[in-house]
Amino acid sequence: MDIAIDVMGGDNAPTAVMDGLALAYDLFPNVNYLLVGDEEVIKSELVRVKLTGKENITIQHASQVVEMSDPSTVALRTKKDSSITVSANLMKKKTVDAIVSAGHTGAAVASSVIKARTLPGIERPGIATTFPTPSGAFVLLDAGANVDSKPIHLVQFAIMGEIYAREVVGIEKPRIGVLSNGEEDSKGNELSKATHKILSSLPINYIGNVEGHDLFEGHVDVVVCDGFVGNVVLKTCESIAKSITSTLKELLTKNALRKTGALLARNAFTDFKKIVDYAEYGGAPLVGINGNCIISHGSSSPKAIMNAIRVATELINHHVNDLIVERWEELEVTVKEQLDS
Amino acid sequence: MDIAIDVMGGDNAPTAVMDGLALAYDLFPNVNYLLVGDEEVIKSELVRVKLTGKENITIQHASQVVEMSDPSTVALRTKKDSSITVSANLMKKKTVDAIVSAGHTGAAVASSVIKARTLPGIERPGIATTFPTPSGAFVLLDAGANVDSKPIHLVQFAIMGEIYAREVVGIEKPRIGVLSNGEEDSKGNELSKATHKILSSLPINYIGNVEGHDLFEGHVDVVVCDGFVGNVVLKTCESIAKSITSTLKELLTKNALRKTGALLARNAFTDFKKIVDYAEYGGAPLVGINGNCIISHGSSSPKAIMNAIRVATELINHHVNDLIVERWEELEVTVKEQLDS
Numbered sequence: 196m197d198i199a200i201d202v203m204g205g206d207n208a209p210t211a212v213m214d215g216l217a218l219a220y221d222l223f224p225n226v227n228y229l230l231v232g233d234e235e236v237i238k239s240e241l242v243r244v245k246l247t248g249k250e251n252i253t254i255q256h257a258s259q260v261v262e263m264s265d266p267s268t269v270a271l272r273t274k275k276d277s278s279i280t281v282s283a284n285l286m287k288k289k290t291v292d293a294i295v296s297a298g299h300t301g302a303a304v305a306s307s308v309i310k311a312r313t314l315p316g317i318e319r320p321g322i323a324t325t326f327p328t329p330s331g332a333f334v335l336l337d338a339g340a341n342v343d344s345k346p347i348h349l350v351q352f353a354i355m356g357e358i359y360a361r362e363v364v365g366i367e368k369p370r371i372g373v374l375s376n377g378e379e380d381s382k383g384n385e386l387s388k389a390t391h392k393i394l395s396s397l398p399i400n401y402i403g404n405v406e407g408h409d410l411f412e413g414h415v416d417v418v419v420c421d422g423f424v425g426n427v428v429l430k431t432c433e434s435i436a437k438s439i440t441s442t443l444k445e446l447l448t449k450n451a452l453r454k455t456g457a458l459l460a461r462n463a464f465t466d467f468k469k470i471v472d473y474a475e476y477g478g479a480p481l482v483g484i485n486g487n488c489i490i491s492h493g494s495s496s497p498k499a500i501m502n503a504i505r506v507a508t509e510l511i512n513h514h515v516n517d518l519i520v521e522r523w524e525e526l527e528v529t530v531k532e533q534l535d536s
Numbered sequence: 537m538d539i540a541i542d543v544m545g546g547d548n549a550p551t552a553v554m555d556g557l558a559l560a561y562d563l564f565p566n567v568n569y570l571l572v573g574d575e576e577v578i579k580s581e582l583v584r585v586k587l588t589g590k591e592n593i594t595i596q597h598a599s600q601v602v603e604m605s606d607p608s609t610v611a612l613r614t615k616k617d618s619s620i621t622v623s624a625n626l627m628k629k630k631t632v633d634a635i636v637s638a639g640h641t642g643a644a645v646a647s648s649v650i651k652a653r654t655l656p657g658i659e660r661p662g663i664a665t666t667f668p669t670p671s672g673a674f675v676l677l678d679a680g681a682n683v684d685s686k687p688i689h690l691v692q693f694a695i696m697g698e699i700y701a702r703e704v705v706g707i708e709k710p711r712i713g714v715l716s717n718g719e720e721d722s723k724g725n726e727l728s729k730a731t732h733k734i735l736s737s738l739p740i741n742y743i744g745n746v747e748g749h750d751l752f753e754g755h756v757d758v759v760v761c762d763g764f765v766g767n768v769v770l771k772t773c774e775s776i777a778k779s780i781t782s783t784l785k786e787l788l789t790k791n792a793l794r795k796t797g798a799l800l801a802r803n804a805f806t807d808f809k810k811i812v813d814y815a816e817y818g819g820a821p822l823v824g825i826n827g828n829c830i831i832s833h834g835s836s837s838p839k840a841i842m843n844a845i846r847v848a849t850e851l852i853n854h855h856v857n858d859l860i861v862e863r864w865e866e867l868e869v870t871v872k873e874q875l876d877s
Contacts, residue, residue, distance in 0.1 A: 266722060301718075329783045339717055342725035376680055376767035377642075381607060384683035384764045407771025411779035423725045424765055426717035430748025431769055432776055438752035439780050442670045442811055446804035456801025460794040463787040470783055 196225070198507050199291040202232035202240070203260040203278040204298020206494045209240050212297060215500020217244040222501070223508055224251075229291055231255045232278045257281040260298075263493065267301030271309055279303050283310040286486040293487035293507035295478060297495040303488060304340045304481055311486035314516055316523045319344065320483035321352045321422065322490060323359050324429055325476040330413035332476060334360045334369075339426030340481060346389035349373065349419050350530055353394055353401070355482040355519050356417035362513035363480075363506060366416045372405030374420035374428075380404070386421060393533040394419075397526055436471055477502020480510055483519070487511065537566070538632040539848050543573035543581070544601040544619040545639020547835045550581050553638060556841020558585040563842070564849055565592075570632055572596045573619045598622040601639075604834065608642030612650055620644050624651040627827040634828035634848035636819060638836040644829060645681045645822055652827035655857055657864045660685065661824035662693045662763065663831060664700050665770055668811060671754035675701045675710075680767030681822060687730035690714065690760050691871055694735055694742070696823040696860050697758035703854035704821075704847060710757035713746030715765060720745070727762060734874040735760075738867055777812055818843020821851060824860070828852065 200216060202209045209232065216228065230237050234256040241247050259277040261270050270280045282294040283306035296303045304322070313320055321337030336352045336359075337344065353371050360369035373391050375383040382404055383391060394401045405415045407428075420428070447457040457464070477499055478489035487510045491503040510516070541557060543550045550573065557569065571578050575597040582588050600618040602611050611621045623635040624647035637644045645663070654661055662678030677693045677700075678685065694712050701710035714732050716724040723745055724732060735742045746756045748769075761769070788798040798805070818840055819830035828851045832844040851857070 266720070329779055329786075342717060374768060376683060376764050379607070384762075387764070407768050407773070408775050410772055411775045420768075421725075423717050423728070424768060427715060427748050427761075427765055427769060428772055430717075431751055431772060432748070434749050434752045435773055435776055436780065438670055439777065439812070443784075443804070443808055445670075446807050447801055449804065453801040453804045456797040456799065456804070458797065459800065460788055460797030463784070463790065463794045463797070466787050467784055471780070 196508065196511055197227040197229060197291040198504060199229040199231050199255070199282045199285045199294040200504070201278045201282050201294065201296035201298055202230050202237050203257070204296040205491065206263070208297065209236055211495055211497050212500050213240040213244050214497035215495070215504070217246060218497055218501035219504040220246060223504065226508060227251045227253070229253055229255050229285065231257050231282045231285070233258070255281060255285065261302045263299055265299060265302065267299070267305045270299070270302035270306045280306050283307050283488070286311050286488065292511045293489060295489045295491060295500070295503045295507055297491035297493060297500060297503070300339065300490055300493070303490050307481055307484050307486065307488040311484045311488075313483050314485050314520050316520065316527060317351055317355070317483040319348045319351070320481045321355065322479050323356060323482050324479040325364060326410070326432065327470060327472065327476060328411045328413060329470060332364060333410065333416050333418055334364055335418040335420065335425055335428065336482065337420065337422035337425050338429045338479060339422045342421065342423040344386065344421040346386060346393060347530070347534060349386065349390040349421065350393050351483065351523070353399065353417065353419045354522055354526060356419060357399055358515055358518045358522060359480065359482055360417050362515050362518065363509045368400050369416035370400050370402045370414070371417040371419065372402050372409070372415040374418050374424060375404035375406060377406055378404050390419065393530055396529060396533050440471070478506050480506060485516070487516070537849065537852055538568040538570060539845060540570040540572050540596070540623045540626045540632040540635040541845070542619045542623050542635065542637035542639055543571050543578055544598070545637040546832065547604070549638065550577055552836055552838050553841050554581040554585050555838035556836070556845070558587060559838055559842035560845040561587060564845065567845075567849065568592045568594070570594055570596050570626065572598050572623045572626070574599070596622060596626065602643045604640055606640060606643065608640070608646045611640070611643035611647045621647050624648050624829070627829065628652050633852045634830060636830045636832060636841070636844045636848055638832035638834060638841060638844070641680065641831055641834070644831050648822055648825050648827065648829040652825045652829075654824050655826050655861050657861065657868060658692055658696070658824040660689045660692070661822045662689075662696065663766075663820050664697055664823050665766075665820040666705060667751070667773065668813065669752045669754060670811060673705060674751065674757050674759055675705055676759040676761065676766055676769065677823065678761065678763035678766050679770045679820060680763045683762065683764040685727065685762040687727060687734060688871070688875060690727065690731040690762065691734050692824065692864070694740065694758065694760045695863055695867060697760060698740055699856055699859045699863060700821065700823055701758050703856050703859065704850045707757045709741050711741050711743045711755075712758040712760065713743050713750065713756040715759050715761035715769075716745035716747060718745065718747055731760065734871055737870060737874050781812070819847050821847060826857070828857070
């Protein structure tokens with residue numbers, strides 16, 4: 196198993212990425228790690244994390260870095276020797292089974308799609324993001340790979356999401372829902388209604404429309420939506436969670452009495468942080484491409500990087516892409532019939 | 537000033553509505569309140585809340601109630617004597633200046649639009665919902681009146697949102713943003729990009745695309761989006777806030793030590809509840825109709841009802857509808873030029 200790591204990608208690169216690699220190395224010692232980025236930087240980082248001289252760690256030099264402020268297309272147009280483009284090329288050539296990047300999401304998506312292309316029959320890939328909830332987790336896709344999706348795209352997200360949730364997130368029979376502005380069949384926009392109609396005809400565990408209220412209540416396991424909506428939801432959730440926790444922190448440190456109280460109850464806050472910690476779920480795969488690209492949050496902690504690498508190993512071990520292709524072949528005729536009707 | 541109150545609407549009707557009326561009555565004793573619903577129920581409720589014999593409180597009997605499970609069209613088709621339809625008719629006939637309902641949102645929107653119609657030049661109304669943030673609040677519209685909006689609708693939401701935020705929420709020069717999947721000009725879907733282009737040409741305080749991350753950080757005052765997206769955002773925020781607070785509560789009552797800590801820090805939690813309390817901001821007006829319809833949350837507390845009535849008084853006192861019509865007349869030519877270009 197060969198995994199390329201974009202060492203230069205992310206707000207805390209290369210340190211957090213290399214610390215994450217060190218965590219992953221202990222857990223998955225049999226993976227071949229191909230570290231992509233500035234060779235000198237990586238060499239000195241390998242010394243720092245005490246991973247020098249390992250047979251299964253090699254370096255692939257890349258002279259450029261896609262900055263967060265760059266447009267998504269820069270990786271393909273002007274920064275062809277960037278760590279993400281080089282990683283995508285390695286995936287294209289099947290030199291590696293997967294790539295992991297905490298860098299520019301748009302650049303990772305664009306270069307992965309252009310280089311590796313989509314799986315046979317799959318029109319568009321989607322970013323499958325796992326959201327922690329009090330009762331477990333749900334997977335939302337697309338979290339932002341594409342906008343202005345068509346029903347066929349959302350239907351394929353549902354099919355891919357089912358396999359990902361089952362094989363990697365470990366939900367035996369994932370409940371699939373279409374994100375809408377109400378639960379009733381009559382609710383939705385043109386896109387969600389057309390998707391709802393097709394999914395209702397498929398032999399999957401489709402539970403119908405779900406609305407925002409359902410997301411964190413444990414009612415649904417796979418939430419299907421257009422990438423514009425999914426991206427807004429993802430970022431809004433991050434924003435509100437951050438806002439709530441920072442407000443609480445501020446209020447709890449306002450005076451000595453509150454501080455004492457917070458100190459006594461500190462294990463509650465530790466447990467709480469664990470529940471809302473996205474790092475527990477690690478990276479989000481770009482499902483539907485002919486390869487595996489795991490996108491990690493720009494501000495990824497070492498633990499998040501480690502989990503992104505774990506997701507990569509599971510995608511590979513469970514042959515998720517083969518399962519997606521097979522499943523699509525099974526369902527394609529029914530979907531096309533519904534699209535034409 | 538005459539305001540109709542849908543006494544039968546909402547999960548906690550009629551009790552919460554009447555308790556809210558009692559709160560509002562003390563604050564706004566000069567309003568004429570027209571209570572719409574079952575006459576017997578209202579009479580006995582007036583006794584309960586000690587508001588019998590008031591000259592400025594009258595009853596308008598309505599024999600039916602739109603249930604939350606009814607389709608939106610029921611108020612217009614089969615329940616023509618429902619409290620919301622009767623209220624909308626009173627607004628149409630200008631018997632009242634505003635109506636307040638915590639009932640079925642879809643029914644309130646549909647009956648208000650059909651009965652009162654939109655303001656001159658305004659194509660579609662939008663629900664303007666105020667979200668509390670640590671640093672104040674922002675207004676999002678449309679929160680779910682319509683789906684599949686066109687650029688002209690979002691542009692009008694921006695113009696109406698500016699006036700509402702200034703006149704009612706009290707933000708002097710509201711910063712207006714279009715909700716998108718990224719801040720860069722290049723980000724967005726077809727709808728948001730076209731809207732962005734038009735708003736960029738208008739003499740308003742337009743700050744460009746905003747993304748989910750900006751919402752609770754105090755970066756924007758008026759967030760413009762399609763009602764499908766807005767409704768998903770609204771319900772997702774409610775869901776995650778509820779999930780976070782209930783998780784915290786559970787964790788803080790797990791053992792005696794944590795309970796003691798939480799008790800010592802209880803003022804922090806009281807402050808916290810106040811910040812995340814939607815009731816502080818009360819109802820959301822359906823802006824753009826020829827009248828005033830304030831939609832209150834289905835699970836509205838008395839305080840939320842009181843605040844919805846306060847919003848109604850402010851919409852009327854500040855002549856928000858006149859200001860919207862004037863502002864649209866000022867900007868219409870520029871908007872149409874941009875639409876045609």
